[in-house]
Amino acid sequence: MTVMMTSEMGAQQASPALARSLESRCARPRRLVIKIGTSTLTDESGKLDSRFFLELASQVAQLIAEGCEVLVVSSGAIIAGLEAFGLPPSRPGDIPTLQAAAALGQVELSRHYAAAFEPLGIKTAQVLLTRGDIANRESYLYARDTLQRLFEMGAVTVINENDTIAVDEIRFGDNDTLAAQVAILVKADLVILLSDIEGLYTADPRIDEDAQLIREIGAFTEEIVQAAGVAASGKGSGGMVTKLEAARLLMAAGIPMVICEGSRHGVVAEVVSGTNVGTRFEGGHAAHGKARKLWRALSGAVTGSVVVDDGAVKALRDRGGSLLPVGIVRVDGSFERGAVVDIRAQSGFLIGRGIIRYSAEALTSVAGMTSGALSSKDLPGASTKYEAIHRDEMVVF
Numbered sequence: 001m002t003v004m005m006t007s008e009m010g011a012q013q014a015s016p017a018l019a020r021s022l023e024s025r026c027a028r029p030r031r032l033v034i035k036i037g038t039s040t041l042t043d044e045s046g047k048l049d050s051r052f053f054l055e056l057a058s059q060v061a062q063l064i065a066e067g068c069e070v071l072v073v074s075s076g077a078i079i080a081g082l083e084a085f086g087l088p089p090s091r092p093g094d095i096p097t098l099q100a101a102a103a104l105g106q107v108e109l110s111r112h113y114a115a116a117f118e119p120l121g122i123k124t125a126q127v128l129l130t131r132g133d134i135a136n137r138e139s140y141l142y143a144r145d146t147l148q149r150l151f152e153m154g155a156v157t158v159i160n161e162n163d164t165i166a167v168d169e170i171r172f173g174d175n176d177t178l179a180a181q182v183a184i185l186v187k188a189d190l191v192i193l194l195s196d197i198e199g200l201y202t203a204d205p206r207i208d209e210d211a212q213l214i215r216e217i218g219a220f221t222e223e224i225v226q227a228a229g230v231a232a233s234g235k236g237s238g239g240m241v242t243k244l245e246a247a248r249l250l251m252a253a254g255i256p257m258v259i260c261e262g263s264r265h266g267v268v269a270e271v272v273s274g275t276n277v278g279t280r281f282e283g284g285h286a287a288h289g290k291a292r293k294l295w296r297a298l299s300g301a302v303t304g305s306v307v308v309d310d311g312a313v314k315a316l317r318d319r320g321g322s323l324l325p326v327g328i329v330r331v332d333g334s335f336e337r338g339a340v341v342d343i344r345a346q347s348g349f350l351i352g353r354g355i356i357r358y359s360a361e362a363l364t365s366v367a368g369m370t371s372g373a374l375s376s377k378d379l380p381g382a383s384t385k386y387e388a389i390h391r392d393e394m395v396v397f
């Protein structure tokens with residue numbers, strides 16, 4: 001089917017992005033990550049909405065019967081806990097109350113998943129993760145093996161952030177990013193973000209009647225980032241900005257992602273069958289084979305950024321090179337060697353992310369210097385490498 005459609009169009013006519021899009025739409029995804037936002041699984045009063053869980057379970061059961069493997073990343077613990085404690089549904093300002101609510105609410109959430117899936121003969125498992133678990137190679141690999149075994153055993157695993165112990169340094173902070181990291185971990189074929197909004201619009205559809213739904217995104221541009229900046233959504237912690245951040249990570253990993261309205265009847269099945277709903281982000285060419293590189297460059301929290309000149313942008317994008325000190329025009333933030341930092345163009349546009357080989361202080365003193373001008377006294381530690389970020393430890397978006 002894929003080959004026919006592509007060849008019918010003629011190799012010259014089909015742009016690489018279009019060909020890729022057709023290819024990944026036609027190849028039915030086997031392993032899915034479905035991320036469910038708080039506003040999708042609660043009703044207007046902030047209560048977990050049993051009807052939603054039943055509808056989700058019946059769609060997932062159908063997909064499993066057709067040979068898919070499904071993992072769910074679910075929000076909703078905090079709001080369910082607040083409800084159970086009789087507290088108002090707005091996020092409490094004090095951390096212990098928030099974490100206590102998450103602890104109680106997580107039980108409620110699991111109960112709802114089990115109640116919906118068990119009558120269909122499907123077991124639900126629960127895994128709670130922090131960013132620290134993903135950043136630590138050992139726990140990352142354990143998590144990967146456990147999730148793989150759960151797939152093999154036919155369970156639907158429900159993952160949430162471990163909100164009860166997560167503090168700023170190890171928090172994802174939003175489940176969009178968590179879903180992206182989990183999808184990279186399990187090498188998913190597709191990520192579906194169920195949201196309270198139909199997709200990404202060119203402007204905020206609540207205030208601008210000319211706002212258009214963007215159907216497909218093949219690459220990140222400044223306009224897209226701008227569109228996301230004005231769109232917001234309901235009760236969860238992430239708006240469109242975190243959804244776009246998730247898409248960015250997934251595109252770098254070669255995994256397509258669809259944002260769509262979770263309350264739409266049968267929406268998961270529609271997305272899986274390739275129907276045009278919501279906004280689809282194409283996965284690009286990056287291969288799953290680059291798993292270790294992706295993990296290294298993307299798993300830690302970003303602690304700073306380097307601003308690079310146009311020559312460096314070209315070298316990273318077109319030639320897949322390493323980032324050298326000569327291309328760096330500014331260093332922002334304070335970080336140590338080995339930290340994860342963003343690479344930005346002078347316009348502020350995000351180009352990539354990677355592991356920095358200099359501390360912020362050391363990098364500031366060598367920024368702009370050619371490799372020839374760098375002497376061993378400029379080099380951090382015993383390293384004999386001059387790269388600021390080596391290409392094997394960098395992802396270009």
Ligand code: GLU
Nearest residue numbers: 076077078174175236237
């Ligand atoms: N982990 C949070 C919860 O379960 C939600 C985070 C989010 O909405 O992105 O309530």
